[in-house]
Amino acid sequence: MENYDVIIIGAGVTGTAIARELSRYQCKVCVLEREEDVCCGTSKANSAIIHAGYDAEPGSWKARLNVRGNEMIESLSKELDFPFKRDGSLVLCLDKNAYQDLKKLYDRGIENGIKGLQILNRDEVLVMEPNVSDKVYAALYAPTAGIVCPFHMTIAFAENAYTNGVSFHFNTEVKQIERDAKGWKITTGRGEYNAKCIVNAAGVYADKIHNMVSEKKLHITPRKGEYCLLDKSAGNHVRRTIFTLPGKFGKGVLVTPTVHGNLLIGPTAVDIENKEGVNTTRDGLQQVLEKSAESVKNIPTRQVITSFAGLRAHEDGDDFVIGETENDFIDCAGIESPGLSSAPAIGEMIGNLVQKKYDLKEKTDFISTRTGMPDLNGMTIQERNELIRQNPAYGNIICRCEMVTEGEIIDAIRRPLGAKSLDGVKRRTRAGMGRCQSGFCSPKVMEILARELEKSMEEITKSGGNSRIIEGINKDVF
Template sequence: MMDVIIIGAGVIGSSIARELSRYQLDICVLDKEPDVCCGTSKANSGIVHAGHDAKPGTLKARLNVLGNQMMEETARELDIPFKRNGSIVLCFSESEAGRLEVLKKQGEQNGVKGLRVVTGSEMKEIEPNISDKVLAFLYAPTGGIVCPFELTAAMAENAFANGAAFYFNTQVKEIKKMGNGYRVATDNGDFEAKLVINAAGVNADLFNNMVSSKKLTIVPRKGEYCLLDKKAGDFVNTTVFQLPTNLGKGVLITPTVHGNLMIGPTAENIIDREDTATTAEGIAQVIDKALKSSEKVPVRQVITSFAGLRAHERERDFVIGEAEDAPGFINVAGIDSPGLTSAPAIGVMVSEMAAKILKAEKKTDFQAERKGIRFIRDMDIEEAYAKIAANPAYGRVVCRCETITEGEILDAIHRPLGAQTLDGVKRRTRAGMGRCQAGFCSPRVMEILARELDIPQENIVKSGQGSNLIADSKREG
């Protein structure tokens, strides 16, 4: 019997695994997908929110601000990109002006530093491309941007390096209370642990409801986005929001840490927990609302669109804690926005909670730092030449849009919790994220994956079961 089972290998499950791996505990993470970051975490804005949106006194408010404060050190330890680019919330009419003041006071109550309302010519000094119809905006200098893929993968890798086990392609079917813990039945066998942590995103209510009479209800909230080419990446300096609505923070315009521009998301409550399809109506809505913030948004530079699901709980706050009638079962549910921002703080909170229940002691040999992939494109000439001389694979460019080499793809495959799929390579290296959207590099990446994993190309999948790109000729026969 293990000490802890964590259900879900998204940014929340991976953060908890990393923090729990500081303790002398036997930990495993279960996920139905073939890799980390395949659910809610894979499709969001990558925004590190300042913390003025959440209602004072809520878990969202406290963990948002704390997670924001922790992100810089977290990014440094995990060797991932992070930028405090600041954020602004636009006001278009006198009738809306009071709402900016409400957000400012709310943010100050939450502990957000440096908030101020900006008017007049200073608005264009901070953000030149916003609409002339903007009367004022709330400026939050502590807002930031991060890559959700790299953050999740880095947390998981660090947890793995510190002893946490990860089981992918392992779908939880049933959870039953035992005398001294829980049995978790999956399609990959049964697992038993003294304590279960439920970080299953949009499915967290299903697992809670298997063991607790206090039912949770998660509503999947779909958000559609457009990603623009790097030629548009400097269109805005800050993350540009409109005033929030009951369905969320609204459509934003933001740079990404990798130099693209992103607009979105929509906010639509849906029933299907697997529906991540984009729609013509959704994309039109994203573009229309983005153009309200700035009529100059270069929408012709859109290179792809995508959609993600947020786990919205009806009480509008994070649900974190031991189920009242299921001791040893900890819910980390309803983690919608600002879940990504809050992830480092949630990891600490939940790990301390679990360690207290299990009376666990901290390790003396925990390794907090992890090194990411070094890219040839980021090196100076001398360093790049030396790298290529030592291993010619770093001189063979596979993805021309993002200048990703074979050597970097090999690093992604063979590092801890390495890539096993096309999307796994993509999220670790950005191979396929450029203008052609994998049109040219996919065949070569598949060849490398097949060779390094020693499997036929017919078995290579894009993201999960059923997403094979090559038909099995034997089956066809």
């Protein structure tokens, strides 16, 4: 049985942000994750938006933590070397009769403390975004909104936490939690763990974890959102994130550029029962296409290269459930939108809570920075040539769509908490995320994974578990 001061359940963006904050202190911390890698749940399938914070009810956790997270994100992106762009957002009012709803959103944003909010008239909006709907009457402009790579953000938190001494245990699903003389005993599919304190950051399963220890039950509904991702040739169709006025189920279908140059449209919002229900549907994707066309005209939908769905953890109280709900048990539950935006602030809040409760001392050797993989596309020709001279693997293109090299894939595998599957490589390097969606590069990426991990090709998976790609290969060929 392994003993820890703090055990965090869940290695999504919330759990890893908390782990990074706790790694500042002299305490023994580990993260338990049921999947084979970080960023395998809600954190891998969302809108990748850093919201300004005008939508949430003033005084709610969503409002407070969104605004604080937005303030933190730019400096964090520099410290931890992940892509972020503060490109701003527009909430469109397409009907003069709905103008008062737009004004209420502006007033709420001012009350939440958001800087730079403006209501623009039709002409001002069209100057900024010529491709928005001809029906636009006015818009709320939030210059502090931004876009981020949720994969790289989560991985950056995790790598930095790991560098500072946090342990990560993957393929480790929590089965039972009970009190014992040392605090908590956690039974998993891979053994038992002891902890003085538990932090529950289990996404759509946070209610299941909470209900193992508390008589005050939580209920989380998975809210499915479907998306379409367009090729980089469509990436400049809009320059900012475009919303319509929010409704009962959230902020509606948006149209946004991504930090990697694509165009993203979605999501839908459908409450389901299945916590693993991330399949796309014909009706859902049709709704994405139709709704996005209401706010932005002439979207080149023939450039859609893939579709996907993600689940948001909607708690019945419609707010984050944050704090010590049982003695030595801290909840971070119901972390739906704006959860990605709020993650840095949630990490800071929980880090402070645990530090004060257990009187933790700061480390003198805490490493606050992290360097990501070389960005070959951002280098000059001279810089690339020098890198290739030092390591010829950086001159061997594996993924032609995204121009990802063998050197980058090797780096992704060898890094702290490195990639162990095709999806792990994809999240770290974008190999397989381009126009052909890994149609050409996957066999070569599998070969590199097999070589680096010292496994057979049959053991290489798409996303861990039983997701093997091939069986019964000819040993004379491979």
